[in-house]
Amino acid sequence: MAELLQYLVTGVGIGCAYALTGSGLVVIYRVTRVVNFAQGSFAVLAALTVTTLLGAGLPHGLAEILAVLVAGLIGLLCGLVATGKPGTTPQTALIVTLGLGVLAYAVEILFWGDQPRSFAGLAGSTGGVQTHYLLIIGVTAVVLAATALLFARTDLGRALTATAADPYAARIVGIDVLRMGLLAFAVGGALGGLAGVLITPVQQVSFDSDVALVVNGFSAAILGNLTRPALTLAGGLLLGVVQALVGGYLSTSYQSEVALIFMLAVLVARAGRRGVLEAA
Amino acid sequence: MIEVEGLTVRYGVATALDEVSLEVRDGEMVALIGPNGAGKSTLVNTLFGILRPAAGRVTTTGRLALVPEGRHLFAPLTVDDNLRLGAWRDRKGRDTGPIYELLPELVPLRKRPAGRLSGGQQQMVALGRALMARPDVLVIDEMSLGLAPLVVETLAGHLRDRHAEGLAVLLIEQNARLALDLCSRAYVLEAGRVVAEGPSAELAGSAGVAAAYLGLEA
Numbered sequence: 213m214a215e216l217l218q219y220l221v222t223g224v225g226i227g228c229a230y231a232l233t234g235s236g237l238v239v240i241y242r243v244t245r246v247v248n249f250a251q252g253s254f255a256v257l258a259a260l261t262v263t264t265l266l267g268a269g270l271p272h273g274l275a276e277i278l279a280v281l282v283a284g285l286i287g288l289l290c291g292l293v294a295t296g297k298p299g300t301t302p303q304t305a306l307i308v309t310l311g312l313g314v315l316a317y318a319v320e321i322l323f324w325g326d327q328p329r330s331f332a333g334l335a336g337s338t339g340g341v342q343t344h345y346l347l348i349i350g351v352t353a354v355v356l357a358a359t360a361l362l363f364a365r366t367d368l369g370r371a372l373t374a375t376a377a378d379p380y381a382a383r384i385v386g387i388d389v390l391r392m393g394l395l396a397f398a399v400g401g402a403l404g405g406l407a408g409v410l411i412t413p414v415q416q417v418s419f420d421s422d423v424a425l426v427v428n429g430f431s432a433a434i435l436g437n438l439t440r441p442a443l444t445l446a447g448g449l450l451l452g453v454v455q456a457l458v459g460g461y462l463s464t465s466y467q468s469e470v471a472l473i474f475m476l477a478v479l480v481a482r483a484g485r486r487g488v489l490e491a492a
Numbered sequence: 493m494i495e496v497e498g499l500t501v502r503y504g505v506a507t508a509l510d511e512v513s514l515e516v517r518d519g520e521m522v523a524l525i526g527p528n529g530a531g532k533s534t535l536v537n538t539l540f541g542i543l544r545p546a547a548g549r550v551t552t553t554g555r556l557a558l559v560p561e562g563r564h565l566f567a568p569l570t571v572d573d574n575l576r577l578g579a580w581r582d583r584k585g586r587d588t589g590p591i592y593e594l595l596p597e598l599v600p601l602r603k604r605p606a607g608r609l610s611g612g613q614q615q616m617v618a619l620g621r622a623l624m625a626r627p628d629v630l631v632i633d634e635m636s637l638g639l640a641p642l643v644v645e646t647l648a649g650h651l652r653d654r655h656a657e658g659l660a661v662l663l664i665e666q667n668a669r670l671a672l673d674l675c676s677r678a679y680v681l682e683a684g685r686v687v688a689e690g691p692s693a694e695l696a697g698s699a700g701v702a703a704a705y706l707g708l709e710a
Binding site for chain 2: 367380385
């Protein structure tokens, strides 16, 4: 029973990282219609930045916050490159983000090498579960709630939703659609960065860790058609828990396949309907 | 208010507007009528900077607001949120109260998502959203399209009231009878060119306009 509880909590913790990555994808897609394949890179860059900042003597907390801000800035730059040129279609921007993800590999290897890195998280255990997982769950809950409030209760959030709903109408009321897209990329970058910062103490991160994160994040987001944050959260948590159970009771070798099978099942189930990639 | 001089707009090699000139003066209510494909929406999009002219000049003074063809509301947002966004440029002017006084039909709808309203209700919200910008000139593209006559009459009543308060209006309509009834002056746009202009009563009395747009024998 204790073992099951441990798997469940670690699964929810890892699932939170997927949900944050997926939520970043959702924020960007809703506003710009761009599927951002560089989303995993934000997490890796933020995680690696934390290792450097801690190495430079910055305290925990400050280092993590700065790294998330750096990820937000990288997200903004990514958005600028992918969508900044007027007339860029979402499909073209998707390919650009794929290219930027590959470019991120080169940058990461140049600055941090190709060996996995990690840093200490919250020490100790609570009820047989590493306390850091509880921190991941708590921070994710607060951040996703704050993101939901941003969209539902602020004029900025309404403008982001309006841009997503009808870019033409947004322009005629004076909303700067390009700026809203860049803001979405910045928020997406920060959410991705947060995922990387939170998960690195329990899972080492190397330059190519973005693949697992983006596949799992995308799988979570696609459950909600890349537009529904609540379903993305549910998808992330489901994936994390199933992977933890598969890893615990079967073999860790099958964990990544779970996400792929999950994504495939959702896509096949949706085939024939107006799909998310078609809409992009 | 709005002064368009020799405006030419092209889509590739196709000319959508060919040396169009028109004017809406302070407090005036002007109609632009014409069939589908005449270039009316191209003119609207050029007025609002969405399209760039190949030649000619658009000069506007004061605030412009648009009620676009097809309403283009923010479907997932509530009526109140749609109205607030109408004043996006004016952070301090986002109080929706005055709009509910002008358009009391919207009061019971304020918390409903705009996408779930009827066509007439949506058009009312689109009008309210445009009025939130506190415009000096209101451009309305196809106000009556697809709406029941009773709804159109209600909207026209609101438009008359706002005009009486000094609002200038450029009404772009396929429903020529409505446009000529509401406006003091009108332009007729066909195949990207202004083919007739003048006081509405004169245009309504001309054989060409009567036959082509009012369904009367020439």
